[in-house]
Amino acid sequence: MDKTVNQKAWLLVLPVFLIVAFSAILPLMTVVNYSMQDTFGNNQFFWNGVGWFKELLDPSTDLGSRFFASLWRNLFFSAVILAIEVPLGIVVALSMPREGWRVAACLVMMALPLLIPWNVVGTIWQIFGRPDIGLLGYVLNSLGINYNYVSNEFDAWATVIVMDVWHWTSLVALLCYAGLKSIPDAYYQAAQIDGASRWAVFKAIQLPKMNRVLLIAVLLRFMDSFMIYTEPFVVTGGGPGNSTTFVSIELVKIALGQFDLGKAAALSLVYNLIVLIVCWVFYTVMTNVGTDRQANQGAA
Amino acid sequence: MARIDLVDLAHCYGGNDAAPESFALKPISMTWRQGGAYALLGPSGCGKTTLLNLISGIVTPSRGKILFDGVDITLLSTQKRNIAQVFQFPVIYDTMTVGQNLAFPLKNRGVAHGEIDARVAEIARLLDLTPYLERKATRLTPDAKQKISLGRGIVRSDVAAVLFDEPLTVIDPELKWELRSKLKALHRALDLTMIYVTHDQTEALTFADTVVVMHDGRVVQSGTPAELFDKPEHTFVGYFIGSPGMNIVPAHVQGREARIDGHVIALNRAYDRLPAGARIEVGVRPEFVSVAKPAPGLLSAAIERIDDLGRIRFARVRIGKVKFAARVPEGFSIPSQEAGLVFDPARVHVYADSRLVEGSA
Secondary structure, three states: OOOOOOHHHHHHHHHHHHHHHHHHHHHHHHHHHOOOOEEEEOEEEEOOOOHHHHHHOOOOOOHHHHHHHHHHHHHHHHHHHHHHHHHHHHHHHHHHHOOHHHHOOOOHHHHHHHOOOOOHHHHHHHHOOOOOOHHHHHHHHHHHOOOOOOOHHHHHHHHHHHHHHHHHHHHHHHHHHHHHHHOOOHHHHHHOOOOOOHHHHHHHHHHHHHHHHHHHHHHHHHHHHOOHHHHHHHHOOOOOOOOOHHHHHHHHHHHHHHHOHHHHHHHHHHHHHHHHHHHHHHHHHHHHHHHHHHHHHHOO | OOOOEEEEEEEEOOOOOHHHOOOOEEEEEEEOOOOOOEEEEOOOOOOHHHHHHHHOOOOOOOOOEEEEOEEEEEOHHHHHHHHHEEOOOOHHHHOOEHHHHHHHHHHHHOOOOOHHHHHHHHHHHHHHOOOOOOOHHHHHHHHHHHHHHHHHOOOOOOOOOOEOOOOOOOOOOOHHHHHHHHHHHHHHHOOEEEEEEOOOHHHHHHHOOOEEEEEOOOEEEEEEEHHHHHHOOOOOHHHHOOOOOOOEEEOOEEEEEEEEOEEEEEEEEEOOOOOOOEEEEEEEEHHHHHEEEEOOOOEEEEEEEEEEOOEEEEEEEEEEOOOEEEOOOOOOOOOEEEEEEEHHHHEEEEEEOEEEOOOOO
């Protein structure tokens, strides 16, 4: 039987296509357009080809050096918060109660930081850390520790990292907790009978059963921290100097501070590309882990 | 290896002060012989898993004591009891190979490397797992995984007893029989006490030399499969074991006669001292009642349908309001809806309040 050709389906796709076009494709194309041109205001643009990209990827130029400095800074920041939040999240999840009213109490308390808007988190810590009126800053300075996130690079970094850990460890912990809850009791009973120590139970049962949620947690936290803007901007404004200027802060400085639309557009595209590539790598790894497991079940 | 004694053992998940009727396991005292193959049989919620978990130490009893070879181990942790347990769903350690899985209990107990390797090799040979030793355990079939679970239990040479909690639930039907034979062979080879929890009477009767039937938190009978079949001590055992189950009908019993629905059946023994006020029932297995042409003196019944089980046919009949099952003799053709029932007097048992009453000769 011949298939009937039905062009009506296009009508159904059209609204979605239009929405996506206006919300994503057109703005992105505008950015692509900007990245190839230069302007001196008055809405006059001059063709610049791939000039901005060349400059961006060349560390000897001003633009390139700023881009790479913020990129390494950002990667270092992501590495540090992952190294803290993942183990800490696991420990928190392991020490959470398993049943009773305490579970609900714990879950609500842990979810609280996740529900606070980024800007508010930044403001909370900005005030919390101030040496004159902030509880943290005041106490630290009274104890004789010279703490000032406005003037000291280390203090600024410490504040931004502790703030991120405070804000996001719950997410890792909640994901791990979900993973732990899905382990049947029989596993623990069997381990008990096998004489496994607490550490052996963790290594042989809990960690392997958590590996999928951990992958999701690492992916989410990496992407989020790699794109972080609001919180450090509110607390340190990227300073002192450029010491906490992460990629998106640098981008906003170039785009809105200097109004260098071409440079900013080129940076945006490269930034976007990095995020996409990392996403793709994670996605591939994760789905491979999934199919691997499915293949096992198929064999079983 | 050990003899296991249970002394007034009872458990309630609600705590010791709960009402006696709410106990998941009502007080029992019994002995499990060293080297015996036991089955704990009963419907879901009868307390059999509770009893198993009490013996393995996963649950601490509300009352009573558990002795291994006369030593009180009631408060000892699971690790120190030297018990092996196989669960309903195979428990394997995902990241380890089959060999590492088998070695895990020995490694945890700090056994020397050479000895571990020797034991693992021996157990793998017994369970036919040798070709898989280097494979990741997650990649195996459920029956192989269940064998690994069992192997982890018996790899310890000092294991006191092996407990099975419905271990064949997730196994394909055609492999169930094979795995069960393997268990029997292991039992003979290793001289281990094995306790097997199940709600499947075929599994229980083929595996065990002693079947312990539980009902509502109590042990209602423990005996060989033949004893359970021939002489159920409780009406529950009567209809739970056997397919179809025992016919149990209310009756008036006096001396050597039982009166069912106005008809008299002869009994082999005299029942003169039945407890007053008790609910009296007569129990007889369908195998020992046969249908015949209606005749004077035979209990008459209405045939509702015939179940053909291949080797044997059972008639589902009705006596007054009571449902009844009876054997259809070979070559017997059913003349009409009406039939007479022929009883084997030696196989008719009398129950008072569900418990067997011994008649006098």
